[in-house]
Amino acid sequence: MIAVLFAISVITFAIFNVIPNGDPAFRLAGHSATPATIATIRHEWGFDKPVYVQYEKTMEKIFNGTLISYSTQTNVDTEIRHDIWPTISLAVGAALLWMFFAICLGMYSALKAGKISDRFLTALALVGISMPVFWVGALLSYYLGFKAGIFPNGGYTSLTSNPVQWAWHLILPWTALSILFIGVYSRLVRSSILDTINEDFVRTARSKGLGQRQVLLKHVLRNSLIPVISLWGLDFGAIIGGGAIVTESVFNLGGVGQYAANSIQSLDVPPVMALTIFIAFFVVLFNTIVDIMYAWLDPRIRLS
């Protein structure tokens, strides 16, 4: 894993400072590109020195928290620390929401209904993955927030200052993000449940005399969720990496994603560089945790 993290840092460095055409110092300076600034940058980042020195200096800046955005004259690290909370609120909330609905829909479809519910879930899944999140978010915000006035028009209230407002402001963004995944995951849950129900241990549980509900909740659901959970973890990482960026921008949540989006718009390179590394790091770490958790959750692997 360390190797992967190292490689990511090298790739990020390459993307921003090596691959593109043109003077990297000029690129970094962004909008405040005076000759003095460019000269300072060139000295601080080591662009007059060999590539590996540049890499070293770049990583130093990013991880020491001394990276500044020349366009806005702010410290990137401070910004990120401040902006991380809306992002976490958004991602965790959306992930739990879609999982909850996916389990409900998936269970219902697996146990009760027949072809119609399957078709419905398939349609829901296909439509879900065909819609860009920012479009859905914008329409939700416009129709339910601006016109109908049911929900606030964007913005973020921190959890600690006002939990109700915090949730109220986040309901629409959560919905927008979840729509993508509800369809796909309910089908996953459904097929996983259908597989598990035919397994031997379920038959054993029933023949032991356990009630239907107990069998369902304790044995079937738990086991059928194991493969789904690992995919869920991967998609959670993907949300942080992508869905969150656009959703935060549309709903003006002021999170890490919006910071990234604004920096991209204004072509402010230092924050984009730092965020690329941090988000990629987070995804890798998170995926590793999910792998470990998966191995631990599945008793067959744990006991072997």
Added chain:
Amino acid sequence: MAIEPASELSSVEGATGFEAAAEREHAVGIGPWRLAGRRLRRNKVALAFGVLFLLLVGLALAAPLWAKDVAHTTTSANHLTEILHEGNKQVYVVSLSGVPVGPQWFAAGGKFFLGADDNGRDVMVRLLYGARTSLEIGIAAALITTVLAVVVALFAGYLRGITDTVLSRIMDIMWAFPVVILGVALGTALSIGGLKVGPVTLQSGSIAIPILIIGFVYVVYMARPLRGQVLSMREKEFIEAARAQGMGSFRIMFTEILPNLASTIVVFFPLAIANAILLEAYLSFLGAGVQPPTPSWGEMISEGIDRITTAPHLTIVPGLMLVLTVLALNIFGEGVRDALDPRSKVRISDN
């Protein structure tokens, strides 16, 4: 003699009889592609959406026709101060308070069919030209992804050894990079200075840059499953036979293994286009993809969202087109997958 041995009689009769019968019943073998075609034809929904996609492509190709003959304008001509005469009404293209007019349908004779944006530009014209951009990028990027993925999968899967180790490690690392972040990083970095590869320089506004970025970013998602298939095919007898015949590695890879990958590639391709179009929308929305004034759906949605309170049609229209196109590709892709491999567990994944 009057009585012939029965066997001789029947053998003469029989021989002719059997031959004739055999000729009548000569079985025509139906290859797997034919079978798949039949299954696909029975899937009316998938076919319908496939046709829908082709219609959308047709519309995109007809963009210049519409612009010239129906709307009499271009993508960038702004009619800010123009007044439309519809029946006996006078409608401002962009009202005095800056609100652009909504869809006119045919009220103004084809002009501003879907309304105007606040620069006075014709939304329908921009939409159709945006369709061209988005579809161009989508299809070109999907082609790049497919070609690169196939090459990587073949080399890594068949040659194994160091090639495989190196390529697989690289794939693992790329896999860890979320698609949007990678695309955004590349898009931002390359949009300032452009890209220089050897003698070829790509200007920062060139459409080739998003195509390359999007094409590159999705390679891993296609290469991994393909490599898995190559790995399993490698052990089969027909490869052993080819090797025994003295075929070199390259020949085996491209003449024996590649045709067997064809069905997987055919399934993945529409999905690759769909994902490419979506990623282009995300990148253009964030400003790291197609640069204005070139119209693309993502860019139009981005502009529309900024003005959604006064002119919602600017967001709804390009978004609907995008969703329809991507949905059509996804449904058709599922149909193709069902037709080619009905035994596979029906699932929708991001690749």
